[in-house]
Amino acid sequence: MQPIKLRIEGDFWDCQIYRGRLYMWEMNGSMAVYNWDEIVNSLKCQVEDDLPIDCAFTRGNFLYGYQLRELFNYKTFKLYLEERFREYADKKFLIENSQLKNFEIIRLDNPFKELPTDTEIYNNNLYSVTDLGLSKITIHGSRNNYVGKRLTKLSDCPFISLKASKRTLALSGGNEGLFEFHIKSQQGQDAFTEIEKDSRLEKIENNLFRISLQHSSFVNWSFASLYSSSYVSQSFMAAFGWKKEEKNNDVIYKREFNRIFSQSQIFSGSADLSWGLQEKIYKTNTKSQSIDVIQYIQNNTNKNDDSSAFINLNSIQFEDWTGDIIGGGTSYFGVIIELENAISILTSNDDLFTIPQAVVRWRVYPRSKNYENHLHIISDKCLEIYSFNHDYFVFQDNKKAGIKYS
Amino acid sequence: MCIINDNPILIDDKEKPPTFYQVLSVHRRTGNSEKSIWTISVPDEVECFRYSYSSSWLEETQGWGLKVSSSNKLEELGQSDQGISLKIAKFRDDKEEKIWHGYPANYREKIQDKPPEEILTKWMEAGFISKVQRSRIVQRKPCNL
Numbered sequence: 001m002q003p004i005k006l007r008i009e010g011d012f013w014d015c016q017i018y019r020g021r022l023y024m025w026e027m028n029g030s031m032a033v034y035n036w037d038e039i040v041n042s043l044k045c046q047v048e049d050d051l052p053i054d055c056a057f058t059r060g061n062f063l064y065g066y067q068l069r070e071l072f073n074y075k076t077f078k079l080y081l082e083e084r085f086r087e088y089a090d091k092k093f094l095i096e097n098s099q100l101k102n103f104e105i106i107r108l109d110n111p112f113k114e115l116p117t118d119t120e121i122y123n124n125n126l127y128s129v130t131d132l133g134l135s136k137i138t139i140h141g142s143r144n145n146y147v148g149k150r151l152t153k154l155s156d157c158p159f160i161s162l163k164a165s166k167r168t169l170a171l172s173g174g175n176e177g178l179f180e181f182h183i184k185s186q187q188g189q190d191a192f193t194e195i196e197k198d199s200r201l202e203k204i205e206n207n208l209f210r211i212s213l214q215h216s217s218f219v220n221w222s223f224a225s226l227y228s229s230s231y232v233s234q235s236f237m238a239a240f241g242w243k244k245e246e247k248n249n250d251v252i253y254k255r256e257f258n259r260i261f262s263q264s265q266i267f268s269g270s271a272d273l274s275w276g277l278q279e280k281i282y283k284t285n286t287k288s289q290s291i292d293v294i295q296y297i298q299n300n301t302n303k304n305d306d307s308s309a310f311i312n313l314n315s316i317q318f319e320d321w322t323g324d325i326i327g328g329g330t331s332y333f334g335v336i337i338e339l340e341n342a343i344s345i346l347t348s349n350d351d352l353f354t355i356p357q358a359v360v361r362w363r364v365y366p367r368s369k370n371y372e373n374h375l376h377i378i379s380d381k382c383l384e385i386y387s388f389n390h391d392y393f394v395f396q397d398n399k400k401a402g403i404k405y406s
Numbered sequence: 407m408c409i410i411n412d413n414p415i416l417i418d419d420k421e422k423p424p425t426f427y428q429v430l431s432v433h434r435r436t437g438n439s440e441k442s443i444w445t446i447s448v449p450d451e452v453e454c455f456r457y458s459y460s461s462s463w464l465e466e467t468q469g470w471g472l473k474v475s476s477s478n479k480l481e482e483l484g485q486s487d488q489g490i491s492l493k494i495a496k497f498r499d500d501k502e503e504k505i506w507h508g509y510p511a512n513y514r515e516k517i518q519d520k521p522p523e524e525i526l527t528k529w530m531e532a533g534f535i536s537k538v539q540r541s542r543i544v545q546r547k548p549c550n551l
Contacts, residue, residue, distance in 0.1 A: 160546050218545075326549075
């Protein structure tokens with residue numbers, strides 16, 4: 001099944017989508033916020049469009065819903081849905097640059113001063129890393145406060161990648177290593193971490209900790225753990241776990257550091273690029289032109305037998321290997337492989353979808369509640385939003401390409 | 407002109423005040439771990455700096471350089487200690503004495519080896535790098551410049 005595609009014309013640098021709004025950084029130094037729900041509504045012509053277009057672009061988790069699972073046992077329902085998604089994949093949805101203005105909520109000078117190296121939205125805050133450091137600004141306020149007026153500088157370190165979860169920003173710092181920034185609650189307390197007490201981790205600034213000195217190009221979350229990927233040296237897993245504590249008859253779980261696992265402890269063979277997200281870790285294998293797959297079991301990282309934490313799921317053949325590997329990523333719908341002149345997606349239903357162009361930036365949103373089926377690709381003159389809708393029909397326990405929806 | 411390694415030489419630009427450039431032998435010897443080395447000739451290294459100076463790619467204490475072919479393509483300047491081809495040069499005037507030295511920059515490995523936004527904007531506007539290449543440099547991704 002092919003993805004449904006929407007093309008939005010413009011000279012963009014980066015994008016984020018969050019709670020019905022599309023955030024775009026433009027090459028001219030401005031940042032604009034668009035009403036995403038209205039953009040999607042403008043694509044509909046008749047009432048029959050509602051279900052496929054909404055599921056594709058604004059309610060990505062709807063068909064994963066527990067109550068709907070029973071309906072998937074009915075062949076006719078399943079066939080109807082598949083047919084609708086196929087039909088809409090053939091359509092060419094386009095928003096021209098002049099049309100885009102109709103959906104603009106606010107336009108402002110890029111609050112981060114520089115074109116961002118990376119961005120992330122978490123809990124109504126927009127975080128950005130640039131050469132100037134790590135900063136945040138509040139977003140998603142009401143009228144007159146769509147984007148906060150005050151930029152808060154969190155650190156001067158020029159990080160190169162960030163991913164947020166568990167009230168923590170995981171940050172790659174290149175040759176400076178892998179870091180975490182802890183987002184304190186309004187009371188200034190963080191009840192969920194033991195890291196401040198861990199002498200193995202270096203406190204850099206108030207809320208900033210160095211997890212490892214090993215080179216880190218980009219990072220992602222594997223439950224409470226961090227998988228750090230490197231373009232120049234071995235990637236590694238910083239394994240964390242949850243420590244149970246009882247306090248005033250309440251049970252709380254605190255995130256605590258366990259240990260570092262190097263790529264060579266996780267994968268056998270060559271030291272090619274690897275990356276992880278949740279229970280899956282992938283490594284490109286240039287020799288066999290395949291992607292090696294490991295299942296990560298966090299609870300087993302503190303056992304004596306390392307191998308029980310990393311289960312080999314064998315490899316996926318990847319026949320579209322043209323040029324160098326530039327990057328990799330994971331979502332529910334599959335594994336994303338960035339090549340010199342293409343983006344390939346090994347889909348969770350064992351298919352291969354290739355976009356034959358070099359891209360400026362691409363993003364997936366597996367942490368989101370409505371956009372987990374999106375792949376955003378910024379190229380020279382547009383943003384293309386690909387919506388993958390095959391994963392609703394895939395048995396989640398057996399997936400090799402893509403993380404499990406649960 | 408005879409250029410002796412580690413001795414500052416005068417760089418004369420008609421439209422700018424004179425400055426000095428020093429060819430460092432440490433960036434011309436192999437076997438130095440953590441040091442990238444030039445693979446272009448010494449006169450080409452000096453010319454690379456001169457071109458940066460005249461193009462205003464030097465900031466207060468650091469600057470950036472390219473070797474551009476007649477067909478506007480970027481050429482290799484040097485290699486990393488791992489043997490990776492490098493096409494961007496970094497120049498430094500650490501003591502602010504207008505005596506510069508330089509080395510091939512490895513933006514993928516070293517966080518401080520990425521040219522700043524203003525320089526990348528100039529290179530993109532001049533057609534030396536594309537928007538895709540600029541983004542890959544910023545994200546420290548491999549990039550066939």
